Amino acid sequence: MNEFTPSQAALIARGVYRLREDSVGAVHDRGQSLGCEDMFQIADSSRFQGQSGSMAWKKLSGFGYIAEGKGKYQGDVLLVTRGTAMRVDWLTNFNIGMQLGPGGHLVHAGFHETWKSFRNDIQAFLANRNPTNIHCVGHSLGGALAALNADYLSDIRAGQVKLYTFGAPRAGSFLFARSLTNRIGSDNIYRVSHPSDPVPMIPLFPFQHLPHNREGMIISNQLNGLINAGAHGMEPSYIPAVDGKAWHDLLAPAEPDWDVKAKTWLEQSALSGHGFLMGSAKLLIMIGKALIWILKKSKDILLGAIGTALTVGATVIDQLAWLIGRAVDLSKELAGHVKTLINAIFKFLGRVVSATVSVTVSFLRWVLGLLFDTLSTVAATALSVIV
Amino acid sequence: MLDAMKYKKRFSVFLMLFFFLGVSNAMANMYLFSEVKGVVVKGGAPVHDAVVEQEYRWAWKDEVGTDSVKTDSEGKFNFPAVVKSSFFGSLLPHEPMVRQTILIKHDGNVYKAWMFDKGNYQENGELKGKPISLYCDLDDPLSHKGDVYGICQLR
Numbered sequence: 320m321n322e323f324t325p326s327q328a329a330l331i332a333r334g335v336y337r338l339r340e341d342s343v344g345a346v347h348d349r350g351q352s353l354g355c356e357d358m359f360q361i362a363d364s365s366r367f368q369g370q371s372g373s374m375a376w377k378k379l380s381g382f383g384y385i386a387e388g389k390g391k392y393q394g395d396v397l398l399v400t401r402g403t404a405m406r407v408d409w410l411t412n413f414n415i416g417m418q419l420g421p422g423g424h425l426v427h428a429g430f431h432e433t434w435k436s437f438r439n440d441i442q443a444f445l446a447n448r449n450p451t452n453i454h455c456v457g458h459s460l461g462g463a464l465a466a467l468n469a470d471y472l473s474d475i476r477a478g479q480v481k482l483y484t485f486g487a488p489r490a491g492s493f494l495f496a497r498s499l500t501n502r503i504g505s506d507n508i509y510r511v512s513h514p515s516d517p518v519p520m521i522p523l524f525p526f527q528h529l530p531h532n533r534e535g536m537i538i539s540n541q542l543n544g545l546i547n548a549g550a551h552g553m554e555p556s557y558i559p560a561v562d563g564k565a566w567h568d569l570l571a572p573a574e575p576d577w578d579v580k581a582k583t584w585l586e587q588s589a590l591s592g593h594g595f596l597m598g599s600a601k602l603l604i605m606i607g608k609a610l611i612w613i614l615k616k617s618k619d620i621l622l623g624a625i626g627t628a629l630t631v632g633a634t635v636i637d638q639l640a641w642l643i644g645r646a647v648d649l650s651k652e653l654a655g656h657v658k659t660l661i662n663a664i665f666k667f668l669g670r671v672v673s674a675t676v677s678v679t680v681s682f683l684r685w686v687l688g689l690l691f692d693t694l695s696t697v698a699a700t701a702l703s704v705i706v
Numbered sequence: 707m708l709d710a711m712k713y714k715k716r717f718s719v720f721l722m723l724f725f726f727l728g729v730s731n732a733m734a735n736m737y738l739f740s741e742v743k744g745v746v747v748k749g750g751a752p753v754h755d756a757v758v759e760q761e762y763r764w765a766w767k768d769e770v771g772t773d774s775v776k777t778d779s780e781g782k783f784n785f786p787a788v789v790k791s792s793f794f795g796s797l798l799p800h801e802p803m804v805r806q807t808i809l810i811k812h813d814g815n816v817y818k819a820w821m822f823d824k825g826n827y828q829e830n831g832e833l834k835g836k837p838i839s840l841y842c843d844l845d846d847p848l849s850h851k852g853d854v855y856g857i858c859q860l861r
Contacts, residue, residue, distance in 0.1 A: 333801075333825065336765070336801055336803045336823075337803075337805075337823055339765055339803065340763070340765075340805075341805075349805075349807075349818075349821040349823075349855060350818075350821050350848065350850060350855025350856070351821065351822075351823055351853070351855065401801075402800075402801055403798075403799070403800040403801065404765040404766065404800055404801050404803045405765055405766060405767075405768055405800075406766060406767065406768075406794065406795075406798075458801065459799070459800070459801060486799075516799070517799060518799050548796070548798065548799040551799035551800070551801075552799075552800075552801055552802060552825065552826065553801055553825065554801075554802070554825030554826055555802075555825070555826050
């Protein structure tokens with residue numbers, strides 16, 4: 320099968336950043352590479368532009384390229400998208416509403432808006448072509464865009480799609496992840512993340528990683544276990560980490576039953592009251608798993624009372640808070656677990672929770688909002704300063 | 707009152723981010739172009755008064771910077787390090803991308819001395835920690851030295 324090695328995919332994901340302001344010819348004149356020249360036919364016409372940003376702050380810049388294969392890759396197509404390189408790109412990341420994506424499922428609104436800005440270039444390239452494989456590659460925001468490319472291309476049945484992402488955030492809902500995984504097959508999804516890279520941790524529920532039915536690939540954590548923006552870069556982090564590796568070397572070990580593990584973690588944490596480490600990547604993973612487990616329990620408790628399916632433009636946090644808050648009212652056991660979870664969230668954020676706090680819907684909304692806001696980074700506060 | 711609460715909340719979120727996304731990194735120096743030392747020769751002799759131009763393009767701030775010096779009687783030139791800081795650039799994960807160029811202009815000709823895209827903000831991160839010291843023979847052809855492209859040899 321014509322699949323890239325991890326190193327090939329990583330160099331391609333890095334190389335596309337060179338097209339932000341330069342043409343393909345200009346990159347080659349500088350003696351620089353896109354990482355795919357020996358496999359694909361690249362020309363100035365391969366490059367396409369895209370629009371990042373939000374509302375009044377939008378910018379058009381080089382966002383990727385699409386090219387036809389040669390040699391071993393004859394008949395294949397390569398579609399690469401770049402990630403966050405400019406301040407304005409972060410406005411795309413902050414635009415966290417949901418829209419119906421290319422395949423008809425809910426996806427991140429900001430990523431989708433950027434994707435729509437270059438959709439016509441992809442359509443034009445594929446006219447009168449019938450590729451065997453289409454390789455979609457990207458890092459960071461570019462990884463989310465690659466997932467939307469994969470969603471679109473598999474939806475129109477343009478060819479066998481292979482998706483390679485590094486440090487990518489979650490691009491869409493559970494239904495999006497399940498549908499895309501089923502269409503292209505989990506064996507064709509190579510999602511690589513670093514345990515300390517904060518970007519794959521956002522956005523939180525209801526966004527879901529690909530493939531939906533197993534963990535992605537993971538590189539070893541050479542940092543100290545704390546979430547670190549430095550773990551996100553291709554050159555300092557991902558490229559050296561995958562050098563010489565095969566995909567099976569990067570497969571995450573089989574995970575235990577997360578429902579059991581999350582429940583056990585909550586119970587043991589409640590008993591020991593042990594110190595959670597502020598900013599710990601591991602703690603955040605357990606918070607996420609425990610939150611999902613609590614949501615499942617809440618749904619079980621409130622069976623029949625839920626008419627709050629996620630909708631376009633829905634305020635997700637309000638729905639989560641309502642769901643958990645109502646379930647807490649009905650279940651003492653769940654109330655205990657929710658308090659433990661809140662304690663963990665507060666410790667993660669470096670705050671202290673009062674022992675007498677009452678778990679109301681408004682309090683839950685505030686806590687979840689605090690967590691989500693924090694993980695979605697400085698949002699509006701940052702924007703007012705950096706733009 | 708509502709605004710005050712909103713800003714207080716945002717400020718607290720901001721502070722927390724500051725801590726757990728890498729307080730040690732925030733406001734750290736960002737080396738867009740490490741110090742460059744070099745010498746220009748032609749026909750085995752130093753080239754005096756050649757114009758050496760340096761340019762960087764920093765993707766994060768969409769910023770361009772230039773500098774220009776002339777070689778001395780021994781053909782030597784020097785560019786100090788270009789060091790910047792960006793609070794949000796340190797805080798918000800992104801791919802560092804600094805397009806670096808050095809051109810040498812002499813006798814009506816323009817020579818590509820250094821073409822490189824820097825993917826980190828480390829001092830001497832261009833050459834994995836080794837300081838940049840160039841030997842630029844104007845008679846040499848363009849070639850790759852690792853990812854660096856140009857006529858100059860790395861010393």
